[in-house]
Structures are given as structure tokens and as C-alpha cells.
Amino acid sequence: MLSYQHTYHAGNHADIFKHILLGDIVAGMQQKPSPMYLLDAFASRGIYDLTSTEAQKNREFETGIGKLWPMRHQTVAAGVKRWFKLIEAENCDGSYHRFPGSTALLASMLRDSDRLAACDLHPQEFESLRQGFKSSRKLTLHKRDAFEALGALLPPKEKRGVVFLDPSYENKTEYSDIANVISKVYPHFRAGVYVIWYPLLPAARHQDLFKELKRSGIRKILRVELDCGDCFPDMQMHGSGLLIINPPWHAKQAMQSSLSWINQNLTQGKGITSLGWLVPE
Numbered sequence: 001m002l003s004y005q006h007t008y009h010a011g012n013h014a015d016i017f018k019h020i021l022l023g024d025i026v027a028g029m030q031q032k033p034s035p036m037y038l039l040d041a042f043a044s045r046g047i048y049d050l051t052s053t054e055a056q057k058n059r060e061f062e063t064g065i066g067k068l069w070p071m072r073h074q075t076v077a078a079g080v081k082r083w084f085k086l087i088e089a090e091n092c093d094g095s096y097h098r099f100p101g102s103t104a105l106l107a108s109m110l111r112d113s114d115r116l117a118a119c120d121l122h123p124q125e126f127e128s129l130r131q132g133f134k135s136s137r138k139l140t141l142h143k144r145d146a147f148e149a150l151g152a153l154l155p156p157k158e159k160r161g162v163v164f165l166d167p168s169y170e171n172k173t174e175y176s177d178i179a180n181v182i183s184k185v186y187p188h189f190r191a192g193v194y195v196i197w198y199p200l201l202p203a204a205r206h207q208d209l210f211k212e213l214k215r216s217g218i219r220k221i222l223r224v225e226l227d228c229g230d231c232f233p234d235m236q237m238h239g240s241g242l243l244i245i246n247p248p249w250h251a252k253q254a255m256q257s258s259l260s261w262i263n264q265n266l267t268q269g270k271g272i273t274s275l276g277w278l279v280p281e
């Protein structure tokens with residue numbers, strides 16, 4: 001069942017959190033000059049049109065990017081600046097209506113020696129991805145199941161990289177499915193940085209993800225979270241988080257600055273931020 005389309009939610013508070021912090025993680029890895037491989041396992045379409053019927057249905061972007069856009073010149077957090085610059089580069093009319101998703105963000109950060117692979121199984125999403133991005137030596141697009149692709153594409157020849165896992169969680173078993181697939185691929189790519197996004201919903205199913213990952217025996221799992229409390233009363237999702245396996249040391253300070261900026265400007269400081277080990281070294 002693939003009914004989820006991210007355009008309905010693009011630009012909301014969770015996108016802001018996940019894209020800015022993902023950028024910080026990649027930038028942290030790029031402190032070292034050696035080449036790296038990026039895998040966007042649940043890519044969606046790469047660029048979202050916020051004027052589309054889908055995005056206009058619930059207008060989730062209004063309390064996300066819509067709220068932050070006027071503040072784009074008022075930040076010192078490097079990750080936030082980088083993200084605003086990317087949105088500016090996508091829009092020649094000064095708006096944010098062409099909203100970059102994870103693939104656009106990762107593609108914009110590629111150095112000459114880095115490579116990016118992006119997968120999506122949804123026919124419409126994949127077609128948009130194909131139209132928006134040209135395959136090249138540096139960028140490959142895969143219409144394939146992410147769970148299968150992880151086994152097939154890892155470990156990469158670069159021996160270092162970031163694997164971004166951003167499923168739609170349409171199916172409630174996906175929380176444990178994600179933990180299980182990581183447990184399977186991790187022994188083949190121990191040096192990899194795995195970044196898993198999860199929503200904070202009333203049912204709190206992200207606890208299944210935590211439980212299974214703790215059980216896997218994998219160490220060095222950082223948990224970064226923004227709980228927005230009741231700042232978004234029209235949405236069920238009251239926040240979101242990232243689990244980062246093998247977080248790059250250099251990214252920690254940048255993530256902390258981004259997180260504070262996002263909380264201050266998105267929730268006026270009413271949200272609760274956390275950054276600490278789910279499983280330490």
C-alpha cells in the first residue's frame with residue numbers, strides 16, 4: 001500500500017526539523033575530505049510545489065516554512081542559513097513555493113567526489129523525482145523498495161556515508177521494520193551514519209523503534225527531538241525526532257544551534273528540545 005504523498009505535508013514543522021538537522025550531519029561528515037556516499041532511502045519527489053492542490057489542502061506549510069521565511073536574514077546558525085539559501089536558490093521569485101525535500105538538500109551538498117542514491121517506490125513520486133533530477137555519475141535514482149535497496153546498495157565503495165531513513169509510517173509495523181533492516185545491514189557497514197526520522201504522535205509508536213534498536217546491540221545512537229507540545233493544535237503530530245547511529249562528532253554543536261533556533265522561532269521557545277544518547281558508546 002503506497003497511498004502516502006509527502007506534498008500534503010511538505011514544509012511543515014517536521015520537514016524543517018529533519019532537513020536542517022540532516023544538513024548539519026552531512027556538513028559534519030564533510031569536515032573530512034574523503035569521498036562519501038549518501039543514500040536517501042525514502043526520497044519522495046525531491047521538490048514540492050506548495051501551490052499544488054495537495055499542499056493547499058491542509059496548508060501545513062503555513063505554520064512551518066511560512067512562519068520562518070520572514071526570519072531568513074536573522075539567524076547565525078550555520079545549518080539554518082544553509083537551508084534558507086537552498087530554498088532561495090530554488091525560487092527565483094523570492095518565494096518559498098518550490099520547497100526542496102531531502103533529495104534536493106542532499107544533491108545540493110554533494111562535492112565532486114561524493115555520490116547520492118535516492119529511492120522511491122511510489123510511481124508518481126518517482127516520476128517527479130526523475131523529471132526533477134538528472135541521473136549522473138554522482139546521482140542515481142532507483143524505483144525500488146527501500147528495504148531491499150539497503151541490502152543491495154550497502155556497503156558503498158567509499159566506506160563512509162550517510163543513510164537517511166524517512167519512511168511514511170503508513171503501516172504501524174514500519175517502526176520495528178526499520179529497526180530490523182538496520183540490524184541486518186549494520187554488520188556490513190558499521191562505519192555508516194544512519195539517520196532515522198520518526199514522528200511524535202499520540203500513539204507513541206516510536207517507542208517500538210527505540211525498543212528494537214536497543215535490542216539490536218548497536219551502540220552510539222543519538223536521539224535528537226523537538227516536541228512542540230500544543231503549538232500545532234490542527235495537527236496530530238506534535239513533534240518529531242531523529243535517531244542518529246554513529247553521529248559525526250563535528251555535527252553536534254551545529255545541531256544544537258539549529259535546534260535552539262528552530263524551537264525559538266517555530267514555537268516561541270514553548271517546545272521541548274532534547275539531544276542525548278538513546279544508547280551511548
Ligand SMILES: C[S@@+](CC[C@H](N)C(=O)[O-])C[C@H]1O[C@@H](n2cnc3c(N)ncnc32)[C@H](O)[C@@H]1O
Pocket residue numbers: 002004005006041042043044045046100101102103119120121122125144145146147166167168
Ligand atoms: C515521508 S516521505 C519522504 C520525504 C522525503 N524524505 C523528504 O524529506 O523530502 C516517504 C516516502 O517514502 C516512500 N515509500 C514508502 N514506502 C517505501 C518503500 N518500501 N520503498 C521505497 N519508498 C517508499 C513514499 O512513496 C514516500 O514518498
